[in-house]
Amino acid sequence: MIENIPSNDNILQRWWHGNPERFTWVVILAGFAMFVVLLFAIPAGINYTIRYFPASQTAEFIPAENSVFFLTPPKAAEQIAITAERKIGEGDVIAATSDAAQGVLSLINDEEPPTEQVVGSVHIYAGTKLAITHLSRPFFERWSSEPYRVALRLDSGQARVFTNSGNARPLAVELSTPHGSVELASGSYQISVEESRTNVTVIDGRARLIHAKEQTITVGAGQRAWMSDNDLLEEVASATQNLITNGDFSPPALSDWTPSKTAEPNVVLGNVYFQEREGRRVAYFLRQDVENQHNEVAISQVIDKRVDIYNSLFLQMDVNILFHNLPGAGFLNTEFPLRVEVNYTDQYGKDLNW
Known part of the structure; x- marks a missing residue:
């Protein structure tokens, strides 16, 4: 048995011969619809191209004296050591190599006069890994008002x-971290990325934090906020931070403070007690004085935080010396009723004491 199945061409041909007027109207309407689509699509496409078509820009990276950074260009198998000024482009990744490394990434807009082309900068320090993901301005600079866009990733x-923002056009900076992204208006910002969270402090300007779960918060001048893997701070906090843990000696203070005692042989060691006196928690030091004999009791805390990004540090204490009988600084000019020491590493990697 042989069955003839009509082809699509035959069906269309019979439909055309049977309904020529209807087919003509279909062609006319389809052509008109295409005309209307092109009437709006072509100008819209031209307008979009003029407004958003990008012109790639470069930045300049300048390492501080004796600082070494590693540069990983896009799709490169090997890293390049940076010890002098160098042009940086999209896709480049910069990583600090030592504890004393410092460098400045200058954002350049070539539309500006030669002496005013630096429209922003990023200062990075030891332990920092920064990727430049986008650097561009509009290609049609005279007909586009879009900003100079910079996208960075701080790992x-x-x-x-x-x-x-320069005179030619505004500057839009977006910085992404493992916990979300930060949109920065014109201003000054301190940003740190730890394994557990991202901290953003606004010195001047305004920042918008966007968590990976699409939560958002706006931070103004003199404020700070942070976000972790799980959440975003619901309310902004003051930009002032207390780097000391348990500075009010709340129980159990011994988990945050380490007591130590030093004395000459045959001298009774001093002691420190964490207790409540006059309605507040205090560290109460007690030692016996022996003439011409060193006797010291202390508490210490390891802060272990980098402070490169801070403008200033203040050490504030409430002290009440109940009794002492040291004349001046003692017999050896080393004895004091109270002495405060800060051990730190400077920007050159040298261990110092204050």
Whole structure:
């Protein structure tokens, strides 16, 4: 048995011969619809191209004296050591190599006069890994008012970001971290990325934090906020931070403070007690004085935080010396009723004491 199945061409041909007027109207309407689509699509496409078509820009990275950074270009198998000024482009990744490393990434807009082309900068420090994901301005600079766009990715470490929109067009900076992204207006910012969270402090300007779960919060001048893998701070906090843990000696203070005692042989060791006196928690030091004999009791805390991004540090204490009988600084000029020491590492990696 042979069955003839009509082809599509035959069906269309019979439909055309049977309904020529209807087919003509279909062709006319389809052509008109295509005309209307093109009437709006072509100008819209031209307008979009003029407004958004990008012109790639470059940045300049300048390492501090004796600082070494590693540069990983896009699709490169090997890293390049940076010890002097170098042009940086999209896709480049910069990583600090030592504890004393410092460097400045200058954001350049070539539309500005030669002396005013730096419209922003990113200061990075030891332990920092920064990727440049996008650097561009509109290609049709005269007909587009879109901003000079900069997108960075801070994987770890600390950065100070300064942004200042130029005369030609505004500057839009977006910085992404493992916990979300931060949109920065013109201003000054301190940003640090730890394994557990991202901290953003606004010195001047305004920042918008966008968590990976699409939560958002806006931070103004003199404020700070942070976000972790799980959540975003619901309310902004003051930009002032207390780097000391348990500075009010709340129980159990011994978990945050380490007591130590030093004395000459045959001298009774001093002691420190964490207790409540006059309605507040205090560290109460007690030692016996022996003439010409050293006797010291102390408490200490390891802060272990980098402070490169901070503008200033203050040490504030409430002290009440109940009794002492040291004349001046003692017999050896080393004895004091109270002495405060800060051990730190400077920007060159040298251990110092204050």
